[in-house]
Amino acid sequence: xxxxxxxxxxxxxxxxxxxxxxxxxxxxxxxxxxxxxxxxxxxxxxxxxxxxxxxxxxxxxxxxxxxxxxxxxxxxxxxxxxxxxxxxxxxxxxxxxxxxxxxxxxxxxxxxxxxxxxxxxxxxxxxxxxxxxxxxxxxxxxxxxxxxxxxxxxxxxxxxxxxxxxxxxxxxxxxxxxxxxxxxxxxxxxxxxxxxxxxxxxxxxxxxxxxxxxxxxxxxxxxxxxxxxxxxxxxxxxxxxxxxxxxxxxxxxxxxxxxxxxxxxxxxxxxxxxxxxxxxxxxxxxxxxxxxxxxxxxxxxxxxxxxxxxxxxxxxxxxxxxxxxxxxxxxxxxxxxxxxxxxxxxxxxxxxxxxxxxxxxxxxx
Numbered sequence: 001x002x003x004x005x006x007x008x009x010x011x012x013x014x015x016x017x018x019x020x021x022x023x024x025x026x027x028x029x030x031x032x033x034x035x036x037x038x039x040x041x042x043x044x045x046x047x048x049x050x051x052x053x054x055x056x057x058x059x060x061x062x063x064x065x066x067x068x069x070x071x072x073x074x075x076x077x078x079x080x081x082x083x084x085x086x087x088x089x090x091x092x093x094x095x096x097x098x099x100x101x102x103x104x105x106x107x108x109x110x111x112x113x114x115x116x117x118x119x120x121x122x123x124x125x126x127x128x129x130x131x132x133x134x135x136x137x138x139x140x141x142x143x144x145x146x147x148x149x150x151x152x153x154x155x156x157x158x159x160x161x162x163x164x165x166x167x168x169x170x171x172x173x174x175x176x177x178x179x180x181x182x183x184x185x186x187x188x189x190x191x192x193x194x195x196x197x198x199x200x201x202x203x204x205x206x207x208x209x210x211x212x213x214x215x216x217x218x219x220x221x222x223x224x225x226x227x228x229x230x231x232x233x234x235x236x237x238x239x240x241x242x243x244x245x246x247x248x249x250x251x252x253x254x255x256x257x258x259x260x261x262x263x264x265x266x267x268x269x270x271x272x273x274x275x276x277x278x279x280x281x282x283x284x285x286x287x288x289x290x291x292x293x294x295x296x297x298x299x300x301x302x303x304x305x306x307x308x309x310x311x312x313x314x315x316x317x318x319x320x321x322x323x324x325x326x327x328x329x330x331x332x333x334x335x336x337x338x339x340x341x342x343x344x345x346x347x348x349x350x351x352x353x354x355x356x357x358x359x360x361x362x363x364x365x
Contacts, residue, residue: 002084113294115270196225197221198228200269265311281334
């Protein structure tokens with residue numbers, strides 16, 4: 001099949017969950033013989049990446065226009081270079097999915113979570129996301145949800161059936177420790193937090209809770225955000241030498257940090273299935289997660305849930321927990337990812353869905 005993937009910042013992944021998804025899915029589909037093009041906002045040194053064609057197009061570097069401007073240009077380009085099927089990411093792009101569909105290019109849209117709940121958006125942006133939820137119910141051919149809780153939301157709110165396909169994650173620890181040495185960390189003696197540094201992901205609250213805990217362990221806050229500089233300054237405003245804030249980390253160094261942490265803290269409250277959470281589970285981390293329906297769907301039974309005011313107590317609790325109990329949770333987390341969040345299984349599901357859409361296109365023609 002000739003496939004196009006739109007709506008992300010592009011690959012190689014160097015931003016967030018959708019970019020990781022785009023890289024993992026597109027490269028696997030390319031390895032299976034499909035011709036895959038990923039539309040990108042950042043120019044890569046080559047025109048291909050691991051068998052995937054990269055199409056760079058410009059954008060407007062602005063908090064409220066970046067995604068929409070680039071997806072609009074990508075859609076215009078796609079109409080002149082028609083693939084057999086297009087996969088859009090981000091519910092905000094729902095309005096653009098109707099154009100290729102009118103041109104007889106079937107479209108699937110991964111809507112992610114309920115984005116209008118994010119605190120970073122102003123009223124107009126939240127209204128756009130709300131309108132996009134409604135548009136996503138009829139503009140694309142198929143809506144994809146990555147969490148059962150989001151699937152239930154669309155069914156209850158809009159009576160819209162969606163296809164559930166979760167994110168994936170690798171399973172197993174990596175042996176390297178170069179990233180730890182660079183940051184002055186010791187294996188098994190630091191808490192890890194990974195997310196975009198935005199208010200609804202609560203890195204500030206995580207740091208403040210940790211600072212009340214008496215321990216010589218460290219806290220590593222990994223992440224960045226292009227339009228949250230004032231908030232990031234608040235997160236960094238600490239005199240506690242145990243807190244390490246290196247910014248965004250990707251690739252092998254990121255895998256090393258997840259493989260050797262004492263515990264992973266997941267504090268996000270908005271979104272569907274969070275890649276960082278299942279990646280930490282896949283690396284065998286002891287997981288503490290903010291108790292939301294989406295997080296509980298992923299980690300229930302293999303992690304420790306906390307309410308916002310409980311985090312400091314939970315940190316003390318895992319420090320006091322027996323090694324046997326901690327190891328049991330770590331192993332169960334890895335087993336759960338292996339059983340439910342395999343990238344190969346995710347790719348199988350998308351390949352089947354996109355093939356059905358391609359067949360339907362052929363029948364219509």
